[in-house]
Amino acid sequence: MHLFFETVIRLSEKVMCSIILTLGLAILLGYGLVSYAAEDIVVNATTSGGKILFQDNDSHGVYLLGRAWADFGSNATFSNVTPSIETGTGRSVFLVTCDNARGNELSRTRTAVFTLTVWNPAGVPHSTTREFRGICSETLSVDCTPFEPGEGRFEVTTTIRERQLNLPAVFGR
Incomplete structure (x- = not known):
């Protein structure tokens, strides 16, 4: 047994x-x-920008270009920027304040993406991007020291992305 x-x-x-x-x-x-x-789907995106006039002098500074924010609750993105800035050809720092006041609900996979890009007069981009999945309050910054005076530009892009399943991609349809 x-x-x-x-x-x-x-x-x-x-x-x-x-x-x-x-x-x-x-x-x-x-x-x-x-x-x-799984694939990232853009839920909403906003891009706004302005111009930067680089004067023929050695001045420099720190410039707040505006504010960008995302709202997961209403799937909305916003930005409010200064249309025009003047500075010299010395080293300048450009800033954008970014906010997301709401976190993800349970089972949501949303990401707020904030990008600041500054082009110098020669058309060379200087960029930074930050991604957040929850509540945030950050400042993006980009340094730019152009070699020559002229007109540059900047763009602030706010995007809400959501990770979703794409079942037809799995089954080949």
């Missing part, structure tokens, strides 16, 4: 090990499938 119970216990251990391995493989396969089928 003792041998019978020992055999049953050994079989139970093997069955349990097989179940755990099968379950682990199914979870790993499911994770890979979901990762393959």
